[in-house]
Amino acid sequence: MSEILIKNACVIDPLRGINAETMDIAIRDGRVVEEVSGAAEVIDAHGALTLPGGIDSHTHICGTKVNFGRYMSPEDMRAGRTPRRGPMHATSGYSVPTTYGNSYRYSAMGYTTLLEGAMAPLEARHTHEEFTYTPLQDTMANALFDGNWGIMEAIRDGDTKRVAAIIGWTLSAVKGFAVKLTNPGGTEAWQWGKNVSCIRDPVPYFEVTPAEIIRTVVEANELLHLPHSVHLHCNNLGTPGNYTCTLGSLGLIPDLNPKRQTLYATHVQFHAYGGSGWKDFCSKSEPIANFVNMRPQIVIDMGQVMFGRTTTMTADGPMEFNLHRLHHDKWSNHDVELETGSGIIPVVYRRKNLVNSVMWAIGLELALLTKSPWQCLLTTDNPNGAPFVRYPEIIALLMSKKYRDAEFATVHPDTSARAPLPAIERELDWYEIAVMTRAGQAKALGIQDLGKGYLGPGAEADVAVYPIHIDEVDPSTDYRKVIEAFGRTEYTIKRGRVVSRRGECLVDGSNATFWVKPKISDNYDMGKDPDFIEKFDRYYTVRMRNYPVQEEYVNRSRCIETEAEI
Amino acid sequence: MRVTLAMKPAAKSSIPIEAEAIVPKNFLSGTDLSVWRGNRELKLDEVFVVSVEGDAERPEEVEVVLSGDNIFRLKRVGEYMDGGKITILGDIGMHCGNFMSGGSIEIHGNADGWLGREMAGGTIVCKGDAADYCASGYRGGRKGMTGGTVEVFGRAGDFLAESIAGGTVTVHGDAGDMAGAEMHGGTLIVHGDCGRPGANMKGGSCYVYGTAHGMLPSFRKIGPIRHEGRTLIHFAGDVANRGKGNLFVKDYEYLD
Numbered sequence: 001m002s003e004i005l006i007k008n009a010c011v012i013d014p015l016r017g018i019n020a021e022t023m024d025i026a027i028r029d030g031r032v033v034e035e036v037s038g039a040a041e042v043i044d045a046h047g048a049l050t051l052p053g054g055i056d057s058h059t060h061i062c063g064t065k066v067n068f069g070r071y072m073s074p075e076d077m078r079a080g081r082t083p084r085r086g087p088m089h090a091t092s093g094y095s096v097p098t099t100y101g102n103s104y105r106y107s108a109m110g111y112t113t114l115l116e117g118a119m120a121p122l123e124a125r126h127t128h129e130e131f132t133y134t135p136l137q138d139t140m141a142n143a144l145f146d147g148n149w150g151i152m153e154a155i156r157d158g159d160t161k162r163v164a165a166i167i168g169w170t171l172s173a174v175k176g177f178a179v180k181l182t183n184p185g186g187t188e189a190w191q192w193g194k195n196v197s198c199i200r201d202p203v204p205y206f207e208v209t210p211a212e213i214i215r216t217v218v219e220a221n222e223l224l225h226l227p228h229s230v231h232l233h234c235n236n237l238g239t240p241g242n243y244t245c246t247l248g249s250l251g252l253i254p255d256l257n258p259k260r261q262t263l264y265a266t267h268v269q270f271h272a273y274g275g276s277g278w279k280d281f282c283s284k285s286e287p288i289a290n291f292v293n294m295r296p297q298i299v300i301d302m303g304q305v306m307f308g309r310t311t312t313m314t315a316d317g318p319m320e321f322n323l324h325r326l327h328h329d330k331w332s333n334h335d336v337e338l339e340t341g342s343g344i345i346p347v348v349y350r351r352k353n354l355v356n357s358v359m360w361a362i363g364l365e366l367a368l369l370t371k372s373p374w375q376c377l378l379t380t381d382n383p384n385g386a387p388f389v390r391y392p393e394i395i396a397l398l399m400s401k402k403y404r405d406a407e408f409a410t411v412h413p414d415t416s417a418r419a420p421l422p423a424i425e426r427e428l429d430w431y432e433i434a435v436m437t438r439a440g441q442a443k444a445l446g447i448q449d450l451g452k453g454y455l456g457p458g459a460e461a462d463v464a465v466y467p468i469h470i471d472e473v474d475p476s477t478d479y480r481k482v483i484e485a486f487g488r489t490e491y492t493i494k495r496g497r498v499v500s501r502r503g504e505c506l507v508d509g510s511n512a513t514f515w516v517k518p519k520i521s522d523n524y525d526m527g528k529d530p531d532f533i534e535k536f537d538r539y540y541t542v543r544m545r546n547y548p549v550q551e552e553y554v555n556r557s558r559c560i561e562t563e564a565e566i
Numbered sequence: 567m568r569v570t571l572a573m574k575p576a577a578k579s580s581i582p583i584e585a586e587a588i589v590p591k592n593f594l595s596g597t598d599l600s601v602w603r604g605n606r607e608l609k610l611d612e613v614f615v616v617s618v619e620g621d622a623e624r625p626e627e628v629e630v631v632l633s634g635d636n637i638f639r640l641k642r643v644g645e646y647m648d649g650g651k652i653t654i655l656g657d658i659g660m661h662c663g664n665f666m667s668g669g670s671i672e673i674h675g676n677a678d679g680w681l682g683r684e685m686a687g688g689t690i691v692c693k694g695d696a697a698d699y700c701a702s703g704y705r706g707g708r709k710g711m712t713g714g715t716v717e718v719f720g721r722a723g724d725f726l727a728e729s730i731a732g733g734t735v736t737v738h739g740d741a742g743d744m745a746g747a748e749m750h751g752g753t754l755i756v757h758g759d760c761g762r763p764g765a766n767m768k769g770g771s772c773y774v775y776g777t778a779h780g781m782l783p784s785f786r787k788i789g790p791i792r793h794e795g796r797t798l799i800h801f802a803g804d805v806a807n808r809g810k811g812n813l814f815v816k817d818y819e820y821l822d
Contacts, residue, residue: 072706073706074704074705074706075708329708330706
């Protein structure tokens, strides 16, 4: 039995409505409890800001695509090198670091739970293997269904239950956590050298439209009672004028679940562009944020862009090819059989580039214009908008108008004519930041029932103690202190153990992987469906019995069983 | 100040020594430096007979002289050097003068691969041959040498001045294959022959005073010009990369 008592903590715990109360947190055997014995190890927080462990609901840290980013960019491995130290392994890399690099840097920032944004089901085993070596965070992965042949055929036949059955079977086979749609239909069209321009274009051969895919998969997701909603990367990413397509996609979404959102729209910054080309490119964050404000069934994440170099990687293959033609740099594309594809290119976001400057502004505008912080979460779509190590700067930008103005003065001079950012006065407070980085993320992922995202009794003891006293620091002027504090915790506690202290990781960690297993009736068991089996035999390079990821691959497996309505 | 480092015969080992500490400015604060052999840290005087004459206040006043039979085992000598002089009486190992920004390195023997990789300034003179990737970039990098000069009196290996973006490289002998590949800027002069010069070049100037073997078809021929008393044939390209580089060759033969 291990016990810890964190004393004099200044706690912000939005899921319990606690805003900056000084209190003690008692921890026994990895859970928060009412009280502990006198023998407990005492950590005195001295009134420092104490939050539930950070959660990143959309990041790319593990899997074949991330690994290919590492292969492709040996120059990235020359940055961020740290030697082996105590239990810490040597790390290297900046935008696509090694798995340990990701884990240690996230832990130093107080993050304890990560969701890998896109896992190709066929290549899931690799993702789980890398999760094993991400020791300080609990992990889970979205499985990609954007170009799944079985699903598109079922949608064409109007059979939503079959769509749900295929999703349910695949998620439990590959130990995935939620459904990801990346440019639905578009990645499949790309196997024919095409794309879809928006939600009404038919996908070649399958003759279904992205709108039908989105709507049916959203319904199927609710039939399965999955903890998380559909996780959507809209069509037409990164093109001027795409905000109409985004609004159209968001408009398809009914309100189906009283507990959480019905759709999680990811990196919306990349989908909030106006103009008819790069010459009149501008921000359309206002209509998007207004729309989200009216639809409680939708949660978005920022996909904030920060200046500097990074690597972009997405299952949206055609978009990456277009970016490659723009940048003339390295490029990789990958086709995953009957399921999805991906593309990877390195990029540099520059202040002197007008388009990049407007992109930088849009992410912040979305966060500031969305009224409820529960509906707009803080991410960079790591590493697409920027590596996650830039989160502290983003937090400071959201909290300080002065910092935004100082940064705005350094970007392309025409940006003010293209983006409303300078006119936005709002400054987020500590509570709202806590929502955007932990409570809102836990709620959106549907993992608060598993003890994530809060610090009440019964919660998993994931705690981050930041070296900052919020009554002494005015974030709107002392933004440097905010950046410093959020960059390195005093203590990061993962499941009741201090895993990181002032940026140094102390233990080797033992993370858990969350995955879902919907209980589906025998009629809809795809493992016994003759058509589905035949499709496997005819088209896949693996046999159906080799496809599922064995539980041995899943580190500290945490299976979430749901009762499906089929 | 003159620092003489004579490598001890006893220091012979098949494992190369990482000697990035051997940079003139480091000797301003004494000779208490260490180098690495594999995972073992060795004091400078375990590997060398160290002698110091005179004193110095600025790196520019420091000359380091390396000698011994095994100095070709030393890697990364002069890495990040910004002033002073290193004289190498013999052959030197890989990565000599990496990222160098000032001062000079004189090599009386041959240099192994990556001589002057990504250097930004200063001078390297190699009296013998230089191996592959002389004055080039590194794996995945977009830029090789960005400034300074490298002069090789012998031959150079393959990928000479790959990704060079500034500075001048002169090779008095022949160069290997892919000289000036991915060139963005700067000047490359090869007095002898070389293979496939300027492949995928975007900018800069490449002069081949000998024969360009395996000349790439993606260069646009402009015609003969006079250059320092020679008649050379001017090409522009590499068209395949929408490049605006200039390639001047005395003779050329196309790829079969």
